[in-house]
Amino acid sequence: MRIDSLQSLAELRESAQQYVHLRRDDVKEHPADAKIKHQLMVCGGTGCVASRSDEIIEAIHKALEEHQVDDVEVIKTGCFGFCGQGPIIKVQPDDLFYVRVQPEDVSELIESHVKRGEALERLLYVDPRNQKVVHNHHEMDFYEKQERAALRKCGLIDPMNIKESIAFDGFHALGKVLTDMTPQDVIDIIKTSGLRGRGGGGFPTGLKWEFTRKSVGDKKYVICNADEGDPGAFMDRSILEGDSFSVVEAMAICGYAVGSDHGIVYIRAEYPPAIQRLTAAMDQAREYGFLGENIFNSGFNFDIEIRLGAGAFVCGEETALISSVEGGRGEPTRKPPFPAESGYNGKPTVVNNVETLANIPDIILNGGEWFASMGTEKSKGTKVFALAGKVNNIGLVEVPMGTTLREIIFDIGGGIPGGKKFKAVQTGGPSGGVITDRDLDTPIDYESLKSIGSMMGSGGMIVMDEDNDMVEIAKFYLEFTTDESCGKCTPCRIGTKRVKELLEQLINLEGDEETLEKLDTLCNNIRSTALCALGQTAPNPVLSTMKYFPEEYMRYARREVKKTYSIDPEKCIGCTRCARVCPVSCIAGEVKKPHVIDEELCISCGACFDACKFDAVLRP
Amino acid sequence: MSNSVLSTEHLDKTKLAELDKYIAGLENKQEAIIHILHRGQEIFGYLPKELQLYIARKADLPAAKVNGIVSFYSFFSQEPSGQYQISICLGTACFVKGADAIIKEFRSQLDMADKRVSDDGRFSIRDVRCVGACGLAPVVVINEKIYGHVGTDDVAGIIEQYRGAEG
Numbered sequence: 001m002r003i004d005s006l007q008s009l010a011e012l013r014e015s016a017q018q019y020v021h022l023r024r025d026d027v028k029e030h031p032a033d034a035k036i037k038h039q040l041m042v043c044g045g046t047g048c049v050a051s052r053s054d055e056i057i058e059a060i061h062k063a064l065e066e067h068q069v070d071d072v073e074v075i076k077t078g079c080f081g082f083c084g085q086g087p088i089i090k091v092q093p094d095d096l097f098y099v100r101v102q103p104e105d106v107s108e109l110i111e112s113h114v115k116r117g118e119a120l121e122r123l124l125y126v127d128p129r130n131q132k133v134v135h136n137h138h139e140m141d142f143y144e145k146q147e148r149a150a151l152r153k154c155g156l157i158d159p160m161n162i163k164e165s166i167a168f169d170g171f172h173a174l175g176k177v178l179t180d181m182t183p184q185d186v187i188d189i190i191k192t193s194g195l196r197g198r199g200g201g202g203f204p205t206g207l208k209w210e211f212t213r214k215s216v217g218d219k220k221y222v223i224c225n226a227d228e229g230d231p232g233a234f235m236d237r238s239i240l241e242g243d244s245f246s247v248v249e250a251m252a253i254c255g256y257a258v259g260s261d262h263g264i265v266y267i268r269a270e271y272p273p274a275i276q277r278l279t280a281a282m283d284q285a286r287e288y289g290f291l292g293e294n295i296f297n298s299g300f301n302f303d304i305e306i307r308l309g310a311g312a313f314v315c316g317e318e319t320a321l322i323s324s325v326e327g328g329r330g331e332p333t334r335k336p337p338f339p340a341e342s343g344y345n346g347k348p349t350v351v352n353n354v355e356t357l358a359n360i361p362d363i364i365l366n367g368g369e370w371f372a373s374m375g376t377e378k379s380k381g382t383k384v385f386a387l388a389g390k391v392n393n394i395g396l397v398e399v400p401m402g403t404t405l406r407e408i409i410f411d412i413g414g415g416i417p418g419g420k421k422f423k424a425v426q427t428g429g430p431s432g433g434v435i436t437d438r439d440l441d442t443p444i445d446y447e448s449l450k451s452i453g454s455m456m457g458s459g460g461m462i463v464m465d466e467d468n469d470m471v472e473i474a475k476f477y478l479e480f481t482t483d484e485s486c487g488k489c490t491p492c493r494i495g496t497k498r499v500k501e502l503l504e505q506l507i508n509l510e511g512d513e514e515t516l517e518k519l520d521t522l523c524n525n526i527r528s529t530a531l532c533a534l535g536q537t538a539p540n541p542v543l544s545t546m547k548y549f550p551e552e553y554m555r556y557a558r559r560e561v562k563k564t565y566s567i568d569p570e571k572c573i574g575c576t577r578c579a580r581v582c583p584v585s586c587i588a589g590e591v592k593k594p595h596v597i598d599e600e601l602c603i604s605c606g607a608c609f610d611a612c613k614f615d616a617v618l619r620p
Numbered sequence: 621m622s623n624s625v626l627s628t629e630h631l632d633k634t635k636l637a638e639l640d641k642y643i644a645g646l647e648n649k650q651e652a653i654i655h656i657l658h659r660g661q662e663i664f665g666y667l668p669k670e671l672q673l674y675i676a677r678k679a680d681l682p683a684a685k686v687n688g689i690v691s692f693y694s695f696f697s698q699e700p701s702g703q704y705q706i707s708i709c710l711g712t713a714c715f716v717k718g719a720d721a722i723i724k725e726f727r728s729q730l731d732m733a734d735k736r737v738s739d740d741g742r743f744s745i746r747d748v749r750c751v752g753a754c755g756l757a758p759v760v761v762i763n764e765k766i767y768g769h770v771g772t773d774d775v776a777g778i779i780e781q782y783r784g785a786e787g
Binding site: 310468606 | 650651652653654655657658685688689692693694695696710711712713715716717718721724725728729749750751752753754755756757759766768771772773775
């Protein structure tokens with residue numbers, strides 16, 4: 001079925017809306033004689049699938065048959081964002097959210113909710129702070145402060161069915177652009193919106209498009225950067241898993257704006273479900289005429305192909321990405337020339353990140369002013385953060401720019417688990433830095449994060465509590481960057497290795513105060529001399545932890561750190577609990593007599609500390 | 621490095637035929653080299669030097685260039701892995717939740733302190749980049765199956781599932 005006008009698209013939207021009316025916020029009344037009374041939305045994101053959501057879907061079908069229910073539909077959606085509580089089932093139109101559902105729970109759930117009309121209390125979300133059961137999805141703290149733009153359709157639609165996307169205005173922006181607007185109009189809207197690159201660079205998207213449009217070339221390319229490499233960030237994967245259609249649509253819009261007929265998605269091979277859904281979205285878009293030749297009868301041609309990455313963090317850098325797409329090692333090149341002038345195969349190329357693109361269709365439909373009305377003076381719109389680490393509510397969080405870290409971690413994230421104390425949050429991944437409680441009230445935007453020694457990055461946000469050792473964290477990041485350095489320039493290839501060695505010296509209690517000075521000098525040298533952003537930012541985790549936690553570095557330098565756990569003989573009653581959980585069997589002692597930890601063998605895992613009920617185990 | 625000349629003769633012919641079919645369908649073989657290597661690794665399980673040489677000849681590229689690409693990207697492996705590939709996620713979210721203790725635990729339980737593959741070839745251990753399931757941290761992936769919220773005391777039970785398994 002080919003759609004060739006706005007008129008036929010509007011007709012299709014109307015007919016498609018009957019499949020999704022139970023999910024629409026703007027429809028309150030549902031006809032009593034409707035054939036389908038409930039839709040069970042089951043999360044099919046990577047996190048939930050890992051905790052058996054596919055088995056849950058099977059179990060639902062079986063239970064529906066057993067209970068002879070025929071007015072319920074099951075829809076496998078993309079990620080709801082609340083990954084720490086998966087697997088998740090949302091029941092519509094009741095707006096009810098069941099968490100941590102197991103296949104064994106399904107029969108009871110159908111019996112209770114669908115047949116008797118009673119919510120199954122024990123599977124509802126419990127607020128970790130006041131232990132209250134939350135019924136309504138929209139009343140959950142986790143969602144209340146969120147503003148979903150890029151993630152709007154994730155969890156709302158079946159990502160394998162283009163009609164559901166169309167029912168929620170999918171491809172209308174493309175239709176509007178191709179029938180009513182000039183390429184310059186499109187660029188002007190994006191410029192007005194103030195949208196900036198969500199991959200971390202923060203470069204104004206409208207300007208990037210304009211530069212590419214103005215560059216001379218017989219062929220131009222649109223590349224979508226889906227090589228999400230920041231450890232701890234998973235928003236691009238979730239967008240592609242939940243709503244690839246928006247990305248496909250946005251790439252076509254971008255192609256029209258810059259004068260390109262050829263799109264490429266460069267995606268991590270580690271993301272098979274995202275690749276599968278993206279492929280399906282592209283196939284269906286072709287079938288409906290949104291990709292291919294003469295789209296919307298406008299004479300505009302555009303198609304997309306997929307290129308696989310193979311696991312190289314540096315390929316998130318656009319010039320390295322282009323080298324990889326061309327079939328080589330992903331090594332960056334010096335800029336200028338920028339890809340907008342000379343990119344893929346030497347032709348003008350625009351490279352946009354997944355989340356950036358996901359914002360485009362709604363900006364076109366609602367206007368640049370709509371997007372610009374959210375956020376701060378220089379950073380407009382919303383940003384998706386991947387909240388993880390030592391925080392109660394783990395998942396994807398989309399908030400207006402200018403929201404504070406405190407709101408994200410404590411209101412949306414529900415604070416730190418186990419009554420532990422907040423220590424720091426790392427933003428910007430291996431290129432960023434730590435932020436301490438001192439700066440938790442900073443409104444987040446590209447500039448403010450830089451000014452406190454971190455950066456936006458792609459939106460990874462790792463929370464650390466009092467148990468995390470900051471020197472170890474710095475070493476962890478340096479191990480990552482050393483491993484991922486492409487080797488082209490010396491400051492990065494050799495410099496990061498030396499930084500890592502200095503950190504190891506400290507941790508092994510072989511360093512001194514001079515080691516700290518060397519670290520500082522070396523980090524600053526790498527920062528100012530490395531070729532690309534990876535190298536220039538690699539020292540950031542070290543510099544920022546040194547700045548905010550100098551005492552921790554000093555303790556290592558003065559060799560005051562105790563490396564292993566120990567047992568207080570006064571408090572130990574000899575219950576043997578610690579000895580039983582110790583993974584390396586390094587705790588010895590007789591029953592009812594104080595136990596002893598063998599410091600040579602202890603791996604400092606902390607299992608004994610957690611197991612002891614008498615506070616007898618002492619932390620390093 | 622051995623001094624013997626690399627030969628592609630000992631590579632499995634049926635598997636090569638499958639790879640040949642894939643390569644033949646590609647328009648620009650040189651630009652698609654990463655895709656060819658992905659396919660090769662899928663078919664053979666890993667990318668031995670002989671196979672890299674074979675692919676290089678097929679794509680009309682210098683073998684050194686192909687080897688440069690294989691060694692550059694962490695997804696490609698030049699050595700075979702065990703029957704059960706234990707991948708422990710070392711993304712930041714897993715790291716701050718103690719993934720390094722999980723690795724040590726697997727290594728000590730399987731008696732593989734510094735080995736990549738166990739002596740009987742059944743298990744191999746590697747750390748991997750963020751698998752993007754941060755909500756389940758710490759995460760362990762064995763072949764295709766994902767284990768979430770893994771603690772050191774879960775490790776023995778997980779290994780047992782595979783030790784007991786046939787074949």
